Amino acid sequence: MADNGLTPELMLDMYYHMALARAVDDRMWILNRQGRAPVVYTSNGHEAAQVGSAFALNRGEDWICPYYRDLALVLAYGMTPREVMLHLLGRADDPNSGGRQMPAHWGHAKLHILTGGSVVATQDVHATGLALASKLLKDGRVSVAYFGEGSTSQGEFHEALNFAAVHKLPVIFFNENNGYAISVPSRKQMAVQDVAARAQGYGMPGVIVDGNDPVKVYEVVKEAADRARRGEGPTLIEAKTYRFVPHSSDDDDRAYRTREEVQEAKKRDPLILFEARLREAGILTDEKLKAMQQQIKDVVNDATEYAEKAPLPDPATLGDHVYGSL
Numbered sequence: 526m527a528d529n530g531l532t533p534e535l536m537l538d539m540y541y542h543m544a545l546a547r548a549v550d551d552r553m554w555i556l557n558r559q560g561r562a563p564v565v566y567t568s569n570g571h572e573a574a575q576v577g578s579a580f581a582l583n584r585g586e587d588w589i590c591p592y593y594r595d596l597a598l599v600l601a602y603g604m605t606p607r608e609v610m611l612h613l614l615g616r617a618d619d620p621n622s623g624g625r626q627m628p629a630h631w632g633h634a635k636l637h638i639l640t641g642g643s644v645v646a647t648q649d650v651h652a653t654g655l656a657l658a659s660k661l662l663k664d665g666r667v668s669v670a671y672f673g674e675g676s677t678s679q680g681e682f683h684e685a686l687n688f689a690a691v692h693k694l695p696v697i698f699f700n701e702n703n704g705y706a707i708s709v710p711s712r713k714q715m716a717v718q719d720v721a722a723r724a725q726g727y728g729m730p731g732v733i734v735d736g737n738d739p740v741k742v743y744e745v746v747k748e749a750a751d752r753a754r755r756g757e758g759p760t761l762i763e764a765k766t767y768r769f770v771p772h773s774s775d776d777d778d779r780a781y782r783t784r785e786e787v788q789e790a791k792k793r794d795p796l797i798l799f800e801a802r803l804r805e806a807g808i809l810t811d812e813k814l815k816a817m818q819q820q821i822k823d824v825v826n827d828a829t830e831y832a833e834k835a836p837l838p839d840p841a842t843l844g845d846h847v848y849g850s851l
């Protein structure tokens with residue numbers, strides 16, 4: 526076992542969740558293109574950042590406040606592919622929102638995944654509020670807000686960081702910097718090079734990490750979580766990564782970035798890099814990989830079929846959770 530606590534089994538499980546997320550994501554795009562799913566928000570390219578961070582937390586105990594990009598995160602946090610597909614297809618048994626929220630609006634009370642809205646950066650304030658509750662309750666929990674670099678132009682991001690730092694709250698601000706806010710490159714979004722630089726203005730550490738390396742991400746998140754649990758306050762982490770496919774199924778990324786740029790970035794595909802590393806360490810073999818790929822295929826097929834057969838919400842329940850009963 527390495528110093529960081531990652532056993533070969535855990536590393537293999539990390540790889541499994543990254544590969545599972547990529548496969549679920551691919552299937553979601555197919556369902557969308559076939560007219561069977563309304564919209565897809567992808568985690569394709571962000572898997573190492575999301576899975577590495579999930580593994581560093583007490584999954585199911587610590588609170589996470591994800592954004593639409595975080596499919597790999599919620600899978601690694603314990604949401605099942607069946608639950609993901611129930612959500613995508615708006616079925617009654619969707620634990621995220623019973624088919625109410627649009628796809629990729631993650632939330633799972635039992636797993637401590639806090640539901641959120643579509644307005645970017647609002648989850649930063651929610652995570653800060655959860656951390657305040659944890660501090661008052663002394664429950665030892667850490668909360669984590671996940672967000673893109675574009676959303677750091679929003680007021681909520683700055684308000685959340687300021688409040689969290691002043692009150693030394695047990696919260697981690699985890700930025701997935703893929704260089705674009707839909708079509709807007711980050712140089713048009715902010716006048717600093719790194720999101721992490723913003724931490725200094727609020728009085729907390731700002732850490733840059735290779736977001737394509739799940740082990741490095743795991744290590745920095747673990748350190749930030751330990752810090753938070755010791756009562757030393759928040760950390761801003763910036764995981765540098767890339768989104769390999771369009772922002773969503775309603776986007777065409779050919780309008781704002783070249784194919785050459787995307788191909789170049791794919792040389793650092795986190796799945797390929799991690800596979801090579803696990804092979805080199807003797808943790809992953811051809812045989813193991815083949816078995817895992819088959820398992821993933823079966824799980825994704827099962828999830829799709831299960832969700833497609835599942836009932837839609839009863840129209841009579843339309844007002845539930847919106848209006849109180851008389």
Ligand SMILES: Cc1ncc(C[n+]2csc(CCOP(=O)(O)OP(=O)(O)O)c2C)c(N)n1
Nearest residue numbers: 594643644645673674675676703705706707
């Ligand atoms: C306040 C607000 N402004 C605009 C939008 C529309 N919108 C949705 S996602 C998005 C891009 C956000 O980019 P980024 O934060 O970098 O995250 P990424 O999608 O790249 O992971 C925008 C502009 C929104 N949801 N909320």
Ligand SMILES: [Mg+2]
Nearest residue numbers: 673674705706
């Ligand atoms: Mg972005």
